Amino acid sequence: MPDEFPQFQEFSIPAVLLLRGVVYAEDERVWNLLLSNASRLTDYFARLGLVLIVNESEGMAFLRQMSDEETPNGYDAIPKLFHTSRLSYKQSILSVLLRDEYRRFEEEEAHDEKCVVDESALFDQWKALRLSPGDDVKQLKEMRATFKRLDDFGFVRRFSDDPPTWEVRRILKARLPAAELESLKDQLLLKKEEQATDRISVDEETA
Amino acid sequence: MQLAKLLVYFDTSPALSLLRSSNAPFIIDFLNQLFKQSERISWAHSELVTALIAYQENLQETDPGKLPSRADAYLAEWCSSETRWLRRFLEADADEPSYQLTPHTEDVFAFLDLVLGKDLNFVGTESRLKLVIDLLANLVVGSSDDPETRLQHLRNEQKKIQDEITQIEQDGVVATYRPDQIRDQFATAVSILKQLQGDFRAVEESFRDITLEVQQQQVAGLAARGGILEYALNAEDVLKKDDQGVSFYEFVNLILSPVQTEQLERIIAEIRKIPELSHQQEGMETVRGMVTLLQREAEKVMRTNQRLSTTLRRLLDMETHAERQRVAHLLQEIRGLVISLGDQHDCNDVGLTVEVNAAVDSPFRRTFWTEPTRLEVVDLTEFQPDEAERTDVFKQYAAMHRLDWNAMRTQIDECLKLRSAPTLADVLDEYPPTSGAVEVLGYLQIAKDDNHHIDETVEIPLSIPPIQGKGNWIEVRVPLVTFLNKRRNGHA
Numbered sequence: 001m002p003d004e005f006p007q008f009q010e011f012s013i014p015a016v017l018l019l020r021g022v023v024y025a026e027d028e029r030v031w032n033l034l035l036s037n038a039s040r041l042t043d044y045f046a047r048l049g050l051v052l053i054v055n056e057s058e059g060m061a062f063l064r065q066m067s068d069e070e071t072p073n074g075y076d077a078i079p080k081l082f083h084t085s086r087l088s089y090k091q092s093i094l095s096v097l098l099r100d101e102y103r104r105f106e107e108e109e110a111h112d113e114k115c116v117v118d119e120s121a122l123f124d125q126w127k128a129l130r131l132s133p134g135d136d137v138k139q140l141k142e143m144r145a146t147f148k149r150l151d152d153f154g155f156v157r158r159f160s161d162d163p164p165t166w167e168v169r170r171i172l173k174a175r176l177p178a179a180e181l182e183s184l185k186d187q188l189l190l191k192k193e194e195q196a197t198d199r200i201s202v203d204e205e206t207a
Numbered sequence: 208m209q210l211a212k213l214l215v216y217f218d219t220s221p222a223l224s225l226l227r228s229s230n231a232p233f234i235i236d237f238l239n240q241l242f243k244q245s246e247r248i249s250w251a252h253s254e255l256v257t258a259l260i261a262y263q264e265n266l267q268e269t270d271p272g273k274l275p276s277r278a279d280a281y282l283a284e285w286c287s288s289e290t291r292w293l294r295r296f297l298e299a300d301a302d303e304p305s306y307q308l309t310p311h312t313e314d315v316f317a318f319l320d321l322v323l324g325k326d327l328n329f330v331g332t333e334s335r336l337k338l339v340i341d342l343l344a345n346l347v348v349g350s351s352d353d354p355e356t357r358l359q360h361l362r363n364e365q366k367k368i369q370d371e372i373t374q375i376e377q378d379g380v381v382a383t384y385r386p387d388q389i390r391d392q393f394a395t396a397v398s399i400l401k402q403l404q405g406d407f408r409a410v411e412e413s414f415r416d417i418t419l420e421v422q423q424q425q426v427a428g429l430a431a432r433g434g435i436l437e438y439a440l441n442a443e444d445v446l447k448k449d450d451q452g453v454s455f456y457e458f459v460n461l462i463l464s465p466v467q468t469e470q471l472e473r474i475i476a477e478i479r480k481i482p483e484l485s486h487q488q489e490g491m492e493t494v495r496g497m498v499t500l501l502q503r504e505a506e507k508v509m510r511t512n513q514r515l516s517t518t519l520r521r522l523l524d525m526e527t528h529a530e531r532q533r534v535a536h537l538l539q540e541i542r543g544l545v546i547s548l549g550d551q552h553d554c555n556d557v558g559l560t561v562e563v564n565a566a567v568d569s570p571f572r573r574t575f576w577t578e579p580t581r582l583e584v585v586d587l588t589e590f591q592p593d594e595a596e597r598t599d600v601f602k603q604y605a606a607m608h609r610l611d612w613n614a615m616r617t618q619i620d621e622c623l624k625l626r627s628a629p630t631l632a633d634v635l636d637e638y639p640p641t642s643g644a645v646e647v648l649g650y651l652q653i654a655k656d657d658n659h660h661i662d663e664t665v666e667i668p669l670s671i672p673p674i675q676g677k678g679n680w681i682e683v684r685v686p687l688v689t690f691l692n693k694r695r696n697g698h699a
Contacts, residue, residue: 025299026298042292053571055519057517057521059299064562065562076313082563083560083563084560084561084562084563085560085563086558087558087559087560087561087563088555088558088562089554089557089558091558092557092558092559093541093545095559096542096544098537099538100538100542103538105533106518106521106531107422107522107531108423110415110418110422110515111294111415111519112296112297112512113297113298113299114297114298114299116297124409128546129542129545130549130550131545133550153561153563154563159302172287175561176559178533178534178537180559180560180561181473181537181559182537183559183560184541184557184558184559185537185541185544187539187556187558188544188545188548188554188557189544191557192544192547192548193547195551196668
């Protein structure tokens with residue numbers, strides 16, 4: 001234990017909150033501290049191998065792991081602090097549906113400041129995609145469980161219970177860039193080809 | 208006014224449908240109390256529901272059977288696309304929807320203000336005419352760039368002022384307004400002010416319409432991007448350029464300028480001293496809070512505008528436009544692929560990879576399981592009340608607030624002079640408690656000590672006012688206490 005702690009620095013507040021997740025402009029005090037200390041924070045997190053993304057027009061800031069290409073010359077490899085997580089198939093598809101809702105919200109909505117979707121509307125889409133087997137009750141249960149997982153990732157947040165609605169959070173947009181969606185599309189294309197070859201081989205066997 | 212327009216208006220206007228609705232007076236009264244009298248621009252859902260329930264409860268006493276449905280059902284109805292009396296919206300920093308008045312409801316208020324005249328009691332015709340003449344004269348002078356016209360105007364003004372100075376110097380008499388003129392001008396000012404307050408809703412709405420229009424053009428690709436960009440080099444310009452925008456921003460400059468507001472506050476302070484206006488309570492109220500209210504309203508509209516202009520800027524940004532289109536396309540393709548997979552979703556190896564929060568969360572942050580606290584059950588069947596102990600505790604409790612036992616006994620005696628057997632409730636009616644619940648306990652103590660009648664089988668509810676006006680009213684249930692004349696009690 002050092003005899004004396006360093007003096008308190010305001011930038012510690014956004015720093016800790018950034019390590020815990022996204023900082024939104026709605027949290028005015030933290031947001032302002034973050035903006036006024038942006039360069040120090042960038043500097044500080046770079047030492048940890050992290051990149052600070054401040055998107056002022058979206059009103060949010062978050063950290064991401066520095067990629068190998070971004071690592072400056074002379075930097076040794078730093079252990080990773082952020083882990084990447086793989087969403088399950090259903091979680092991925094629900095994220096896609098929600099991403100689409102958010103896109104529409106951005107393009108068409110002038111009244112609300114938040115993107116809030118009805119669970120029932122989402123459920124119709126969920127059913128249309130035939131993602132889970134069983135009757136409506138079972139399917140709804142499964143969709144809700146999937147929502148819960150996305151909630152853990154911070155992508156959505158329960159907005160109201162009656163009627164059941166979910167807020168799609170802005171971070172979803174940042175975490176699902178076009179490149180990632182592209183990769184998902186490729187995986188699905190591959191899957192479809194597999195299905196087709198399987199079918200052909202099955203047909204040949206029966207023939 | 209054309210018939211065709213009237214037909215459409217009568218058919219579609221939310222303002223008229225509000226006026227025609229069977230519960231109109233109650234709805235308007237409720238909205239007026241909440242939004243206008245309390246000078247609040249918006250209310251959160253839970254607050255508004257609570258207020259409406261309270262309003263309905265009161266209504267059950269005065270007008271039973273009116274507004275009988277559930278409060279939240281009414282709110283949903285009032286902001287539905289058919290009625291549009293309230294606007295429901297989601298604020299970024301709120302966890303529930305908020306409500307504000309729509310321009311249509313503001314129209315209703317403006318109309319009713321006009322016809323009911325409020326407590327101003329007359330329509331100021333003289334001052335309105337003067338206002339019109341001044342405005343028109345001003346317009347003639349202000350719109351002309353002919354130096355001769357301007358000079359002529361200034362000379363006239365100069366002569367008028369000079370004449371007045373000379374006249375006062377000669378006679379020493381200052382011509383003041385007649386009382387009716389004072390009230391007339393005040394009435395005009397207040398009615399304009401009220402209209403002004405209602406206008407904010409319309410301004411906000413019109414900014415929203417502009418945004419919506421650009422959005423739609425953008426999304427539908429109706430206008431060439433170059434065209435839109437030309438129209439909106441800077442998104443803020445779109446909102447600022449139209450007539451309403453120009454006028455609104457000038458208004459904002461005015462109301463947010465410290466010099467102007469200070470001057471306005473000074474004028475208002477003077478106005479409030481004018482004896483002729485001492486009865487114009489509602490008008491005074493409106494004028495008193497006008498600076499703060501107008502500033503708040505202006506800030507609200509500005510905030511909306513900033514948000515809208517961000518939306519527009521994003522929409523008009525070339526780079527993000529391309530990205531947005533790509534994402535929209537990808538999302539569509541993914542949906543299509545998922546559908547084409549049909550029921551065969553053996554896709555466990557398919558999924559998005561996302562970076563999630565830092566792994567700094569320690570598993571030890573979670574608390575260990577602890578046994579829930581158990582309540583100890585005390586068996587009271589054998590319990591013997593200890594009278595001495597109880598009195599002791601009671602005295603300690605009563606001592607927390609100084610009670611003037613003598614005064615309380617005198618008060619009981621005073622009540623006994625008025626009626627033969629006053630109850631505790633009667634005494635408290637006559638002499639409302641000032642020390643809160645403790646005082647009621649004190650009366651119970653006196654009743655017991657002085658052998659008044661206490662009937663424990665009857666429970667009486669009492670409402671005790673807060674101590675020194677702070678805190679809440681307290682509801683207690685006490686045994687029925689009847690104070691008896693001491694002679695009859697065998698004390699005398």
